[in-house]
Amino acid sequence: MKKKSPSLSSRRRIARAVLGLRKTPQGGLILDERSLYENLYAEAKTPVPQARKERKTA
Amino acid sequence: MEKRQGGDKVGSSALARAVAAIEEKIATAPVEHAVVLGEAGTLFVDKKGERTEVSFTPEEVARMRGAAVFTHNHPEGSSFSLPDILMAKRLNIREMRVVTEQALYVLRPPPAGWPALTLRDLLRAVQEADAEVEERLRTQIRVGRLSKAEANKRHWHEVWTQVSRQVGLHYIRRTR
Numbered sequence: 001m002k003k004k005s006p007s008l009s010s011r012r013r014i015a016r017a018v019l020g021l022r023k024t025p026q027g028g029l030i031l032d033e034r035s036l037y038e039n040l041y042a043e044a045k046t047p048v049p050q051a052r053k054e055r056k057t058a
Numbered sequence: 059m060e061k062r063q064g065g066d067k068v069g070s071s072a073l074a075r076a077v078a079a080i081e082e083k084i085a086t087a088p089v090e091h092a093v094v095l096g097e098a099g100t101l102f103v104d105k106k107g108e109r110t111e112v113s114f115t116p117e118e119v120a121r122m123r124g125a126a127v128f129t130h131n132h133p134e135g136s137s138f139s140l141p142d143i144l145m146a147k148r149l150n151i152r153e154m155r156v157v158t159e160q161a162l163y164v165l166r167p168p169p170a171g172w173p174a175l176t177l178r179d180l181l182r183a184v185q186e187a188d189a190e191v192e193e194r195l196r197t198q199i200r201v202g203r204l205s206k207a208e209a210n211k212r213h214w215h216e217v218w219t220q221v222s223r224q225v226g227l228h229y230i231r232r233t234r
Contacts, residue, residue, distance in 0.1 A: 005189075006185055006186070006189035007189060007192060009192065010185065010189040010192050011185070013188060014140065014184060014188055017139060017141060018141075018144070020139060020140065020141035021140075021141035021144045021145055021148075024115075024116075026116055027116035027119070028113060028114050028115045028119055029114045029119050030111065030112075030113040031092070031107075031111065031114075031139075031141050031142065032110070032111045033090075033132070033139040034110045039206065039210055040192070040209070040213050041195065041196065041199060041206040041209045041210055041213075042206065044195075044196045044199040044200065044206055044209070045196075045199070045200050046199055046200065046206070047200065047201060047202040
């Protein structure tokens, strides 16, 4: 079975997460976990409520 | 107490007591706190950060190398972020922990140390797991089995569950 390539949102998420571990100019580290907390599934499709479906078909 | 391979218990009993007391204190804090300890429970670093960020000076980074435990809280309630694990690998930290209001997450390498794994291989494993988890959770949202908020919270836990199996790390989640 052919492996699906990662979605754009997955690729962007990993790229941002990698950047989340940053070095300060002085050689310290910043653990920036913003990428973890964004709403990853904001754009996900949700089921159409039954009432709306019925109105459409009526 | 030496129970490193399974469960969530850490190193010596002094270390375990110190970790338990710290996690009890930081679990519900509204901003991130990171505490790094040595094998005998010696305090190496104790930092307070922002809601989703904590930074370390070069001196603190040097003290953290090879530490027994790095524990911190995630006020938003999720498992490890990728930066958490990249830092643990880079600094050879023997146990990473995240505590939230509802759960404790623990990730550690096998007793022999972090697997000889290039950053590229680790990122490839994370990318594959991330894509698979995203697709699966989106399907569950689409059919009404999962809310977006719950999917958001579960995402990185499921990613680390898969990645740890694949690359030979020990990872657990325990409800608090």
